[in-house]
Amino acid sequence: MTDTRPVATWLTDMDGVLVHEEDAIPGAAEFLQRLTESGCKFLVLTNNSIYTPRDLRARLAESGLDVPEDRIWTSALATAQFLSDQRPNGSAYVVGEAGITTALHQVGYVLTRSRPDYVVLGETRTYSFEAITTAIQLIVNGARFIATNPDPTGPSPAGPLPATGSVAALITRATGVEPYFVGKPNPLMMRNALNRIEGHSETTVMIGDRMDTDVVSGMEAGLRTILVLTGSTRREDVERFPYRPTRVVDSIADLVDEVVPPPPEEE
Structure with missing residues (x-):
């Protein structure tokens, strides 16, 4: 890295960076091993x-990648943390x-369809028309609308699948209510991740495969x-975007040798 302050903390996206579907990307296992051996703080x-x-x-283990459970941070965890901060011990459909x-x-949180504080839309491979209808009715009746992430599609071996962002658009069209998206590109997810491992923005790197989620949220954080x-x-x-990543590399394998033990913390 060309910045003057050494990297002490690493954040990395999972799909497209460490794995493709069920297959590890070459270099991912070595990168994760180097992170563990160096003592660097990191989250996937x-x-x-x-x-x-x-x-x-x-x-990840089935793909040959060793990532401890407490080193994985999802949009679901970020959403739960956000709601707990906003309205402790609330309720949600x-x-x-x-x-x-x-x-x-x-x-x-209590999960209920009886006058919930929030409707929370997450991702599922089996969206139910009945559940979406209930969500629409609850939002019309005053429930606040939260979505875990804005991704319009997700990958599958057969091609793109409709994801949270697409279903959120359907609900918005029916209710006139826009959701608050917690996951990337919201930099809130990055800040929560940093807080979780006591990292600092000046000495942290975000690795991702998408300009419109990973790079922009890292930059804004x-x-x-x-x-x-x-x-x-x-x-x-890359040139089509109005912002740029700090660096572009071919794959995670190019970063293995850049992981070094973090500098000692100042007293």
Whole structure:
């Protein structure tokens, strides 16, 4: 890195940076091993709200990647943290799966369809028309609208699948109410991640594969950003954006040798 302050903390996206579907990207295992051996603080971030950190740890392990459960930060966890800060011990009606329902339970939220404080829209592979209808009715009756992330589609072996952002647009069209999106590109997710591991923006790098989520949220949170070309954004796409990453590299493998033990903390 060309900045004067050494990197002490690393944040990295998961899909497109460490894995493609169920396959590890070359260099990812070595990068994670170097992080662990060096003693650097790090978190793996994902906008996917379907799975719990335990589920994601198992998924990564099947790909040959060793990431402790407490080193995984999801949009579901960020959403639960946000709601707990805003309205402690509140209530929510959730459209989503175990990732978001578990996170909300852990912060003391009650899940109900009886006059909830919030409607929380997460990601699921089986969106129910009945559940979406209930969400619309609750929002019309005054529930606040929260969504875990704005991603319009998600990947699958057969092609793109509708994701949280697309369903949020449907609900907004029906209610006239825009959701508050907690996940990337909201820099709130980055700041919560930094707080979780006591990192500092001046000495933290965010690695991602998308200009419109990973890079912009890292930049807006004051972090150095590295774009890898193993995911969504191609090299020729970078110039189309009004902002730039700190660096562009081919893959996570190019960063293995840059992970060094963090400098001692000043007293």
